[in-house]
Amino acid sequence: MPDWLGDLPTWIGAGGAIGAAWYAFQTIKSQREQIGEQQTFIAEQMQFMDDQRQNLLLERAELQAQAEDRRVAQARQIKMTYWPQGSSGTDRYGNGSGYSGWHVEIANKSDDPIHNVIVRFGDTYDAASAKENEGFHHPDGGRRPIPVPQIPAGHTVVFESPNWSEPTVENNRPAVVFTDDAGTRWRRDSYAKLDEVPPGTTP
Known part of the structure; x- marks a missing residue:
């Protein structure tokens, strides 16, 4: 090898x-x-x-x-329409008083009632009167206390502001505050903006 x-x-x-x-x-x-x-x-x-x-x-x-x-x-189905009563050359009652104010209709278009309903004008004034007017016969003329304890489904309540001069009317636009059927408090202003009211606060 x-x-x-x-x-x-x-x-x-x-x-x-x-x-x-x-x-x-x-x-x-x-x-x-x-x-x-x-x-x-x-x-x-x-x-x-x-x-x-x-x-x-x-x-x-x-x-x-x-x-x-x-x-x-439900809150979205609560509608507010309003218009001023009284303008230049006229007055709210047509009697020469010169008073002016807001006429506000709150319509519950939902299927459930709303509760503790108040219309507020500006930051200070509450509605002076409230009346339900659905074409039904109301023994009390449809008058309701303020706040209105309940607006049933499909009903409308008319709120009236206090009597003011015309400049005061424009400076105190309406807003509605109410509680839905689930217990939540809401506020809708004159521009249709809807906000929840935190518990314990005054809207």
Whole structure:
């Protein structure tokens, strides 16, 4: 046997080292592939969980929006129309008194009653009178106390402001304050803006 081939034990040892190195290489390669697969799986799971979280947030927002719509639904159906009585050349009662004021109609167009209804003018003045006028016979002429304890579904109550001079009328525009059938207090101003009245506050 030529010298350059070496002896048999050397060749056997070299072959074993090569085999061990190949096995180690394959093991490392397999581990890297497993780690890569695990990383891919983890990334997919994280993306899935994030998608689920986003879906839950959207569903929660939709449920909250629906609940808010239901909460405000009755209040949105309470309508206020108004106009001044008395203008230049005329007066509220047509008797030369010169008095002027607001005529305000509060119509409950919802399916449930509203409660504790008051029309306020400016920041200070409450309505001087209230009268229900639905074309029915009212023994009391339809007069109601202020605040009006209840306006039934489909009914309208007319509120009148105190008697003022014309400039005072324009400076004291009407707003209606009422409690819906669920117990929430609301205020609608002369520009139709609807706001919830926080508990314990005076609108």
